[in-house]
Structures are given as structure tokens and as C-alpha cells.
Amino acid sequence: MRLVKSGDPDDLTTKARIRDTAITMIGRSGFAAATVRAIAAEVGVSPALLLHHFGSKDGLREACNEYVLGWYTVQVDEIARDDSPATVVGMIERTPEMLPLAAYIRRSLIDGGTFARQIFDALVVDTERYLDRSVASGRVRPTADPHGRAVLMVVTSLGSHLLAEYLVPTETPAEQLVPAASQRLMLPGLELYTHGLFTDSGYLDAYREWQRENPASQSSVRGERQEMREESS
Amino acid sequence: MRLVKSGDPDDLTTKARIRDTAITMIGRSGFAAATVRAIAAEVGVSPALLLHHFGSKDGLREACNEYVLGWYTVQVDEIARDDSPATVVGMIERTPEMLPLAAYIRRSLIDGGTFARQIFDALVVDTERYLDRSVASGRVRPTADPHGRAVLMVVTSLGSHLLAEYLVPTETPAEQLVPAASQRLMLPGLELYTHGLFTDSGYLDAYREWQRENPASQSSVRGERQEMREESS
């Protein structure tokens, strides 16, 4: 257990142990399946204590969200300080002690809601910054839509995360699931990122053409964020 | 309602109407949240009738799976007959009357299980065939790992499907969600597929090098399927 904080589980307050266990169990089986009684039994306390500390089951979820989001922010700041080529998504998958956190985030993304959106947006911001640096250093090609490209890469990463169970043989043990899945896609991914998929720019040119002729249909979709369109005028 | 079959809802047997409603409601709110009572109320029958026809709630799910899988197979065969450039995933997203089916598949992919794996594998097989044709006709580059590339593309497609709610503004109505999400990723996707992401083949070469030096680590991951390795010997 122990999650991120250092020291023995015995050193943590019972409230913290409940929170950590809840994160693990919600991540493993989902919010609904992780019942108040099951979590309490796992920690070794009464169900009533859980409600005493967190008010309600939703209060517990809120506390978990807050904790995970705080931890996530710290991690991002940490790896943003050095300009290592590690993305946040990749790092989440590798460090074993934060696997419960990753599973919890995975569940949250599936369930939807404000918390998941915060995480997703943070991932996109982080990925975009990483890509910007890579463009500046000449390793990555510039793009007409940096934000959109970052979104696409986050979607691909999280997609392989969410669909990991279908990428590996059925009998793969749960703890090897995500690493095995990302290794499965490594070569095709690198190949795609290096050479692309199409032999020429026909599709892209056609889409740009269509886009130029139907400028109305995109403003409603893009929404928010980018107001600056000076470079295209 | 009416789903795929033709005619008025009144023309269908009550059993079929229950099944269709179940598909819609499970797709909308998940298997657990779509209770027997809620489905029965939506159809306008008693909860007991549902059990009378399908034996149990799991029996109902089984019937839904069977129906969706059968319908899916028909669709795939249909668009595989002509060599249109439409992928199955894309088609699912566009035809409005099969949106409930798509939502149901989406939920099933999240919940996991045999049915979801069947759908996923079928999508991969179909995508791979489509890519093979495109390679033969010269529109798409050949690859060292055709199956892996097909998996990657399915993951990207389904990923944007699963994460659609994060790709669009919060207030986007549910029925525009998937189209809006895929349009959001259209330009970055085409750009990536046309030019790739990296400026040179450094990362790919390094990985291939590493792969050549550590040939052990991949057999356990690849698993199943491809036994033919004659071209590399």
C-alpha cells in the first residue's frame, strides 16, 4: 500500500490510510464496486468510521480527487523543471508506486466529471509544452495546430492506457498490463511518428482546401482557447 | 427508438423492444445504472416481464451482445464488399440511427469482457485489411508490423471515441459529441499521418538498434498470431 508518502502504513493516520485504500480500490474496481463496507474492511475499521471522517461516500471521493490532483501537480512541476524527454503519461506508467494513482485516474477518465477534465487538460498543457520544447530544439516538426496536436497525442496515450487489456494476451497479469500494452505499440508508434502513414500529402491538401472553402464549420468546434488567428490572415 | 430494424416501434415484438431499449439505456448510462426497473419503465412493461423473456439481467445483456455483434458483422461485410475508403469506426460514428449501438459498444469496451474483445479484434482485422488495400494501391506506406499498425490506429480511433467528452467544450450536446471530437482531431491527425512527428529517424533507429540487441524482450509481448518471421532471418 503506502502509495506515495514515505514510511510504513502504520505511520499514517487512519484517515489517510482510508483515503489511500479507497484510491487503490476505486482504481481497481471502480467507484460503485468499491463499497464503503469493502473499503472499511480492507483498512480494518468499521464502515461508520469512514463516514465519520469523510461525511459521505462522495465526500471520500472528493478527498481522493483532491489528493490525486495535488500529487499530480507536484509530479508535473517536478519533471517540468528538468527538460527530460519523459512525458507525464509515460512516467505515470513506469513508476510502480504510483500505479494505484494511475489506475484511479484511469477510472476517473472513464466516469467523466470535473476532476477528470482537470487531469485531462493538465495533461494536454504539459504535452503541448513538451512538444514546444522539442520543436524549438529541432527534434519535432512544427505544426499548424500545436494545441490540437497535443490533444491528439494525449488521446493516443490515454487510449492505449484505457484499452490496454485488448492489446495483450488475455492471460496477461494485471500489473504487466500497461507496460506490455505500450511496448506492443512502440514500434508502430515510432514508425508512424517518423515516416507518417500516407505516401503523399493528398489527403491533407484536400482537407485544407475544404477547410478554406468552408470556414464556418470549424469555429463552433474549436471553441474556447485560441483566439489568435493572425498567422493565417 | 427503432434502432436498426425497419418499421415502427409498434411493429416489433415486446421482447425486441425491451432489447432495443436496453441497448440504448446501457449505452447511455452503463450496465449497472440501467436497472431492470428503469428499462421496464421506459418500455412501459413490468420488471417481471423482462426477466420472463430473458431469464435474468445477465441474460438480457447476453441477448444485447449477441444482437449488436450480429449487426456489427453485417455492417462490416457490407462495407468490405465495396472498397470504399470508409473505416468501420468512422461509419459507426456517422450513421445516426446506429448511435445507440455505438454507445453500447463504447460501454462494453470500458467494462471489458469477451464481447468487447470480439469487437475490438474484429475492428483490428478490418482496419488491417483496409490498410493492406491502401498499401497495395500506393496510398499508404508499407510497414514492418502491419498488425501492430492496425492496432495502433484502432486504439487512436477508439481513444478519441472514449475520451470525446474531453475534446469538446463542456456544454456540447451529447449527440454532437463524437462528430465534434473527431473533427477536432482531423487536422492534427492528417498532419501526423502525412508528415509524421519527428524531424529525422533518430528515435526509430535507436529503438530498432535496441530491439536487435535485446531480442528476448519482445516475444513475450507480441504473443499469439504472428509466427512468420521469415523476412527477418
Next chain:
DNA sequence: CAGCGCGCTGAACAAGCGTTTAGTATCCTG
């Protein structure tokens, strides 16, 4: 020592779940 707060428990609560059971119409068949 009295008393208050805090961590904690056992037992119970109402509500919702999937499911069962007994029974009622209805229609087809002999």
C-alpha cells in the same frame, strides 16, 4: 478528578437492487 472532544464501533435504518412466485388475461389448437 470532572468534563469535553475525538477516534471509533455495533446495530439498526430506509431505499434500491435482481429475482421469485402466484395469478390473470389472451390466443391458438384440438
Next chain:
DNA sequence: CAGGATACTAAACGCTTGTTCAGCGCGCTG
């Protein structure tokens, strides 16, 4: 017209869920 299958319902069952409530023991404070 008799009779059995079929479509369907009302009511209840047992179980699990989140939540409440009264109360216990312990440590700190006055």
C-alpha cells in the same frame, strides 16, 4: 367448447447499499 401454452402483472422476497444513531474508551485540559 375445453385446455394448454403464451404474454404479462402485482406483490413480495432476500440481499446489499449508503447512512444514522447511540454509545464506548481514551487522552487532554481545566
